[in-house]
Amino acid sequence: MAIDLRDVCFAYPGAPETSILNIKQWTVAGNEHIFVHGASGSGKSTLLNLLSGILSSSGGEVAVLGQRLDKMNAYQRDRFRANHIGYVFQQFNLIPYLGAVDNIQIASQFSKQKKSARLSADIENLLSRLNISRADWHKPSAKLSIGQQQRVAIARALINQPELLIADEPTSALDQPNSDNFMSLLMSLAKEHDITLLFVSHDMSLSRYFDRVDALSEINQSEASSPCL
Amino acid sequence: MFVKLAVKSLLNRKGSALLTLLAMSVSIFVLLGVEHIRTQSKDSFANTVSGVDLIVGARTSSLNLLLYSVFRVGSPSNNISWQSFQAIAANPKVAWAIPISLGDSHKGYRVLGTTADYFQHFSYGKQHKLRFAQGQAFEQVFDVVLGAEVAHQLGYHLGDKLVLAHGIATTSFALHDDKPFQVVGILAPTVTPVDQTVHVSLAGIEAIHKNWQQGGATPSPSSITAGMVGLKSRMATFAVQREINNYRQEPLLAILPGVALSELWQMMGLLENTLRLISVLVLVAALLGLSAMLLASIREREREIQLLRVIGAPPWFLFLLIELEAVLISSLSIVCGATLLYLSLISLGDVLTLQFGLHVSANIFSIHSVYLLLLVILATLIAAAIPSLQAYRNRFNN
Ligand SMILES: Nc1ncnc2c1ncn2[C@@H]1O[C@H](COP(=O)(O)OP(=O)(O)OP(=O)(O)O)[C@@H](O)[C@H]1O
Ligand SMILES: [Mg+2]
Numbered sequence: 001m002a003i004d005l006r007d008v009c010f011a012y013p014g015a016p017e018t019s020i021l022n023i024k025q026w027t028v029a030g031n032e033h034i035f036v037h038g039a040s041g042s043g044k045s046t047l048l049n050l051l052s053g054i055l056s057s058s059g060g061e062v063a064v065l066g067q068r069l070d071k072m073n074a075y076q077r078d079r080f081r082a083n084h085i086g087y088v089f090q091q092f093n094l095i096p097y098l099g100a101v102d103n104i105q106i107a108s109q110f111s112k113q114k115k116s117a118r119l120s121a122d123i124e125n126l127l128s129r130l131n132i133s134r135a136d137w138h139k140p141s142a143k144l145s146i147g148q149q150q151r152v153a154i155a156r157a158l159i160n161q162p163e164l165l166i167a168d169e170p171t172s173a174l175d176q177p178n179s180d181n182f183m184s185l186l187m188s189l190a191k192e193h194d195i196t197l198l199f200v201s202h203d204m205s206l207s208r209y210f211d212r213v214d215a216l217s218e219i220n221q222s223e224a225s226s227p228c229l
Numbered sequence: 230m231f232v233k234l235a236v237k238s239l240l241n242r243k244g245s246a247l248l249t250l251l252a253m254s255v256s257i258f259v260l261l262g263v264e265h266i267r268t269q270s271k272d273s274f275a276n277t278v279s280g281v282d283l284i285v286g287a288r289t290s291s292l293n294l295l296l297y298s299v300f301r302v303g304s305p306s307n308n309i310s311w312q313s314f315q316a317i318a319a320n321p322k323v324a325w326a327i328p329i330s331l332g333d334s335h336k337g338y339r340v341l342g343t344t345a346d347y348f349q350h351f352s353y354g355k356q357h358k359l360r361f362a363q364g365q366a367f368e369q370v371f372d373v374v375l376g377a378e379v380a381h382q383l384g385y386h387l388g389d390k391l392v393l394a395h396g397i398a399t400t401s402f403a404l405h406d407d408k409p410f411q412v413v414g415i416l417a418p419t420v421t422p423v424d425q426t427v428h429v430s431l432a433g434i435e436a437i438h439k440n441w442q443q444g445g446a447t448p449s450p451s452s453i454t455a456g457m458v459g460l461k462s463r464m465a466t467f468a469v470q471r472e473i474n475n476y477r478q479e480p481l482l483a484i485l486p487g488v489a490l491s492e493l494w495q496m497m498g499l500l501e502n503t504l505r506l507i508s509v510l511v512l513v514a515a516l517l518g519l520s521a522m523l524l525a526s527i528r529e530r531e532r533e534i535q536l537l538r539v540i541g542a543p544p545w546f547l548f549l550l551i552e553l554e555a556v557l558i559s560s561l562s563i564v565c566g567a568t569l570l571y572l573s574l575i576s577l578g579d580v581l582t583l584q585f586g587l588h589v590s591a592n593i594f595s596i597h598s599v600y601l602l603l604l605v606i607l608a609t610l611i612a613a614a615i616p617s618l619q620a621y622r623n624r625f626n627n
Contacts, residue, residue, distance in 0.1 A: 082541020
């Protein structure tokens, strides 16, 4: 099981009276490519942050890749995220003044994965595979187009060979051709690397790329202004 | 990669980083400069006279006696009689005694009347004897030996003739035009007041005053300003000092130059500490500026910091990253500030010497300054702890 949530409740510490998420049970099998849709503000990003250990649940069991995040401390969750999870955001995926290669290298810095001589070869393969031309490898990433930046973000997310890849509306800043291009690259790379892919968006048109489609509103039983018990 | 990230992040904020660097460089310049000049002047101070066990003069404060006999500053209130000086010189515990007669000047430089023994016994620094760069000690009444700076500044060479004036002002009306002295020796530089002194024999001094014509009998002086005394045994110092201080015929004062020098230096301690305080405050201001700059940068870089956290950077990595940026700026400032100080000392060294009588070497690196710079780095780490903690604590709040 790649993801297994039981009785998970979450409220932001700043607003403990309002639970954002309340999930009785939700599971995702290994190597599944799952699309979760929900309206803006429905708690999609919050769910992803719980799964990657950026946020910790107020109660319940959060098991990711067979490990209980709710039993880990902040430091262990950081290490777990670095070693096992790749993350692609809607925007601001890259440190703007570093080039593509440096951005990817920094991500590999924090994981215990190989830091061998193969690293730069791996980076080069990924970047070529993602159609980033060699001339753009060392430009400050702020100078790349948004489409290029999002593709570099995939490479950044994949460099540590994660078992789980989380994508939080990664195409919402892209135009249609760029979005299609991004999606097909993402899907084929996820397949090649045998990765569980969890993709959230409010854009239902993207659901056609996935074998499984869930609505957050069905997973999440949280009712407005009810605290976690 | 860690260092690269810090460097590139600073380069990405060139404007504010550069201004902070500038402020830090100036403060390092001030700090190192004050410390350097302070230690140098203290050294050259303590080095003005050595090998002299006692200085004897008319009864006055020991500081006053030191100032006029060694530094040629101020004027003696009273002279001591030649008889008294002879009596001291005859003391069996005394190895040698050099008379000193002051009160005249040549183009602003003090004239010192003494005997040829002066060149043999007077020493400075770590027992350095006076050395002749050219020529030798005076023999005739109208022979004169110049300090290194006098010769250099006034452009005198061996054999040149000059006129010595009564009184100490540059434009003395009582110019003794009819007394042409001749340069017979020029001393090597000592970095002490000796460099600024014109040396003549006691007879020469008498000649200036009594209108003696060359070739007349050598007069013996009736009084001198002070005397420098060397003892056969250091152990006798206090005994001889007491004997002189209790001398019946005339109220005399004997001082230990080392003790008097350190007393004088202590009096300047207030000025010294004020200067240090100011330089430390300048550094504190620059460090606060650095801290403020970094704190503002963390606001700007909130997303960047969160991104680093998401890709697995532990909080302490962010703490160290900000600290490293601070240390990079302050190390670079140290290089800039020290270089600036070095260049200014090289180019302004002559001005300092001329205007303030301060001889400052351009070698600013000593154990002391290395400690000082390590302290600066430590202070940087402390000042940068505030923004670093801010980065450390940065929570995810999208
Ligand atoms: N740091 C925070 N503190 C308190 N409440 C928050 C915080 N972040 C988000 N929320 C609230 O949690 C709810 C869910 O937010 P979340 O960002 O998960 O939504 P989302 O589904 O990702 O929306 P979008 O599609 O706009 O990205 C929102 O009502 C939001 O106001
Ligand atoms: Mg969101």
